[in-house]
Amino acid sequence: MDMEIEALLRPPARTMAPYPAKVITLATGKRMVVREVDRKDVPTLLKAVRPTLKIPRDYYDIVGARLFAELLGWYRYRVRDHYCIVGQVDGYLVGIVNGRMYTGEIGMSYHTLAIERGLRIGAHLFAAKMEHHLEHLAQEEVWITAESPIGFRRWMIEYGLELKEGLQHELGGAGFYSLTKDIWNRAKPRLCVGDRPVPKELMAKAQAAIKIADEDTIMEQILGAKRRQLK
């Protein structure tokens, strides 16, 4: 590697406050550990993202492809000031969210990918991401856009976000919205939950390995369709 050119291409990184892990009891009664992961975890995460590229339903393919690129870019030092938070149940990865610090004051929300559906995992992780930007990274606002109608309903309507006129979100696409501290403070009690600290044993299990379900299981969990016919 030509380190001289690499030094030019590799953006300087900002020091970012860590996201303190939390634990959420899901509808099933199982506990989901929500924690920040490190760059070294990216190859593992990509194994879970890859199957989603084949799922056009609900724009999973677009979200998956872009998340794949963002994580890869982070891993190989091409995306700056990036963070990634995951949800794990019994060690298994159930969802991923990511974003980055655009400036000191503005957070750029990237993607939310729920690998297990129907348990509000996307809602919990999106809230964790907003919490990270506004409370731990101490930013003033987060810029958010949606690629799917479901995302639009979930984020723009459920949080009551403000439409930003005349600016551009890094993900391009349609007009985008902003989560300000005021909106966050109003929405937080009904949208952001979790207990800290995570009990030691639970945290140790989550940190020991990010387990990834096999591709068929991931497809089944996302599509929710039984592809066999029962007699």
Added chain:
Amino acid sequence: MSELVACKCTNCGFVNYPKHDRCLNCRAREFEEITPSGEATLITYSEVCTLPWGIDERCRMLGIVQFENKVKAMGRLRVDKPRLGMRLKPSWEPVRVIGGEEVLGLTLRRAK
């Protein structure tokens, strides 16, 4: 205020709303058109947070009320903390856009 027209049976006096061509009470076919009068009393309500396509709001409060002249109707509640039996004042305001057109409906606010 009213665009809401109920039908009072000329035979038995029963107030029908929405419209029926035979009275819900006595099956007679003659009606006098009446509008809700006076304040309304809240019979039940629900804050709806999963609204259908076309209503881009997080939540809206709907309720069923009864007016002093017995007209019972659903309406949109513009009240912070509703309670059963509370008194409400009606108005006729836009409640939805259907096919690009604003549709007016019964809207209820706390009576003073």
Added chain:
Amino acid sequence: MRKVAIIGVGMIPFGRRDEDSLVDMLSYAALNAMDDAGVGERPIDAVYVGNMGAGLFNHQSAVASALVDRLNLFPAAADTVENGPASGGSAIKNGVLAVASGHSDLVLVAGGEKMREVIGPRATDIVATMTHPQAEYIYGATLPTMAGLFTRLYMKECGVTSEHLARVAIKNHRNGLLNPYAHIHALITMEGILKSPHAVVNNPIVADPIRLYDCCPVSDGAAACLLCPAEMVGEFGKPAIVVAGFGQATDTHTLQEREDPTDLKAVRIAAQKALEMAQLKPKDIDVAELHDAFTILEIAESEHAGFFKKGAGAKALDEGQTEIGGKLPINPSGGLKARGHPLGATGVAQVVELVWQLRGEAGERQVKGAEKGFSLNFGGFGNNVVSFVLRRE
């Protein structure tokens, strides 16, 4: 009237079935029912298809004709029956009448709906088209709205609490786990959906006081059954399950017009008619499939159908009477809550479940020794209700 028997039943797993069209699903369920009965090449005289919204969900009409074509059932008579979420029950009722009258011998009834072709809020809007156009729909009223308005009053007057509602959901999810055809295969806990502070996100308000887990999922699916005169049962290989009674009744379109909005009059009358026709009392029923599109409905219907006194349904639930193994198991299939609620399929799926139960073919969710079953299919918000009593003979 001739006595009518059900000689074949079939279903496909409910859920998201992106790969199947509505007619695909109806066809698979119908083939399963035909194979179950072993009808072979015998001609089918008439086909009734229960479907509520193919025109709106799938841009398709004349579904019964399409099914006949798909299965080469020509020249069978074919009708699509639309009665909102009770379309399936109405389709069976029409099939029963066709056989009972002597007009038809072998009748196929299928019910199906493909709802996941559209996104959630659109499905909500399509289902809401059954509300009153001027008096309800314009306000954004949905079926969950009607359930919310009803639940608030029912809680106040009949001693039902949020915990009771959650208990219905937990029970039916647990039953659904034993049903390979169920849409939802997930155990839920009181902690996860109500008691934990985290439940505010897990189980958000849909239409106060009802929450997400008080509502059935939006599902694709189909179910089918084959009817014939009881005297023909010997020609097929299955035990005789007869339609001992059926009832149907209607009530006002809007909730506000009911003298007592907590009184589900159409449920009372439909259930009473079905039981009277079968010459049975509620206490004679061994297993019931009720229309729990919302958890409150399982409790309210169990009371209005006469299984418990009004106000005693929640207590019966608390005591475990409605569990598999209880005094009156309700929704061993998981109900609409866990099996799913593809509108037109539901009434048929309820009857399919009862037939499996009465034959002793319900696997892990089998109600021991069940001989008499009851179903209730609830259309609109209780404005058109169809009920059946089945008996093993």
